[in-house]
Each structure stands twice: as C-alpha cells, then as structure tokens.
Amino acid sequence: MTQHVLSPRQLSSYRQFGFLKLEGFFDAGTAASLEAEVTAQLASAYDLPTEIPDVVTGSMGYYLPLMGExxxxxxxxxxxxxLVExxxxxLDGPVMPKPAKGMLYNDASPWHRDAADPALRxxxxITYFSPLTADSGALQVIPGSHRDEFSDQLADYRAAWPAGSPLDEAGEADWWPGTSLDCRPGDLIVFDVRLWHASLFGRLRAQWSVSYVAVPGTEVERRAAHDYIDLFLRAGHEYDAERFPYYDPDWSKTDGPAFAEAMADLGLIRVDGAAAAD
Known part of the structure; x- marks a missing residue:
C-alpha cells in the first residue's frame, strides 16, 4: 500500500461536510485479503443467508469483531x-481505535447517525467489496449533518417521521436529501460519526469498518469516548466472544501500540494481558 496524505483541500472538505471518499485507498491485494478475511470469519460464525429477504426491516445484518486469530x-x-495517521x-491529534468489524448486510439501513454526543470526536x-451505487446500497450521506445544530434538527425530523418496519425505502430516498457515495472495491469512505447516513436498495453486501476516537481530555469527553468504543459489547450481538475477541490481545502486551496506554487509561483494556472488566 502506498501512503495516502490528505491535501489541505481534503481536510477542509472533511471538516465542512463531514465525509470524504478516498478512491483506491487500498490496493487490489489488500482489498482482496480483507474481503477473504471478512467472508471467511463471518461464514465460520454464522449461518449466512444466500437469498434476498421478502420483507425489508431496516435492521437485518451479521456483525463480527475481527481482532483475533x-x-x-x-x-x-x-x-x-x-489508518492511525x-x-x-x-481529528487533529492522537487517536485510539474502536476495533474493526466485518459485516454482511442483507437489508437496507434507514437514515440515522451513529452517535449524538457532542463531546465525542x-x-x-468503511470499505465495501463490490461496486455500489444509490440503487444497490451505496452509502448515502447528508453533507454538513455532523454539525451539532443541523444533526439535532435531523434527529427531530427523524422522530417526527420514524423509519417503520417494514422499511419504506422509496420514502427514505424521496424525503431525505442524500448524496450517494458510489464506490468500488479499494475505496475508503471516512465520515464523522455524527453524520446522518443511510444505505438503500442494497442486499447481501459485505463491509469492513473501523473507527478512531480522539484521545479525550475532559471527564465528559472520557465518558463519551469510553461509551462509543465499548458500545458493540453492549449491543447484544450473539457470537463466540472467546473465538472472536473484541480487543486485539496484542494491545495488552507491554510492547503494544502507542494508543494502548490511552485505552487502558479509560478502562477498556489492561496492559498486563487481561481485558478490563467494565
């Protein structure tokens, strides 16, 4: 893989609109290796579907941490x-990861944001392993919706017009001004976790994702960072947690990555070989 350095224009665009699409970020070999890994690990953990569902619920998918053997x-x-850099x-400073996951979506995803806490940075x-457009499940975003006031206004709009089940995909497309981030294998999409986004009309598409969180300073920021990174463990996903650890065991070694100390300080891991209890 070649190094990808963001230009001043890219950084300015990300801060203004809340997202970037980095075309060809992963070379073909890395993209293929990731796809094989996601496919094999998910297949070993779940009885995966091969057919398109009759009813679109807006929530059907399979999720797995990819931090183990x-x-x-x-x-x-x-x-x-x-990725760390x-x-x-x-995020303008040191970061720590929310661990990588492999997903197989067999459904649409209505308009939502991943986080709402203004203290979280x-x-x-994310990267997909097949070409996607607006008609086949490409990520759609609302530019600028990561900004607190706009993001909260959209939350009010969502509350007034909730996504139903079965999901009205045509309504989600017609009544939300989304921008489709059409993509190909190897592209990397990055977005602020407060950005409103959706994925409509797509089925049986695999995705790999990781998040990075700014190392917090204040107590409010510390709680927000801890809760966001730890959220997957509290979401109720059913899988073999021993076989598929959420935190990479190597992070707990004394010669682990630089971000391990910050994660240990938040009580997420312990740098003595044991995972934290909370």
Missing part, C-alpha cells in the same frame, strides 16, 4: 500507521 489483515491495518489528521472508516 484469522484476522491478520484487520489487525495489521487497525494498529498500522496508515489518517485518523490523527482528521470520532471518525468511521
């Missing part, structure tokens, strides 16, 4: 300088 590519990327550039990074 069999996830060498994910582990290398998450702790490696390329990208996160640092976007975090960026999500």
């Amino acid at each position: 069999g996830s060498a590519t994910s582990r290398r990327l998450v702790a490696g300088p390329r 990208l996160g640092e550039a976007l 975090a960026v999500k990074m």
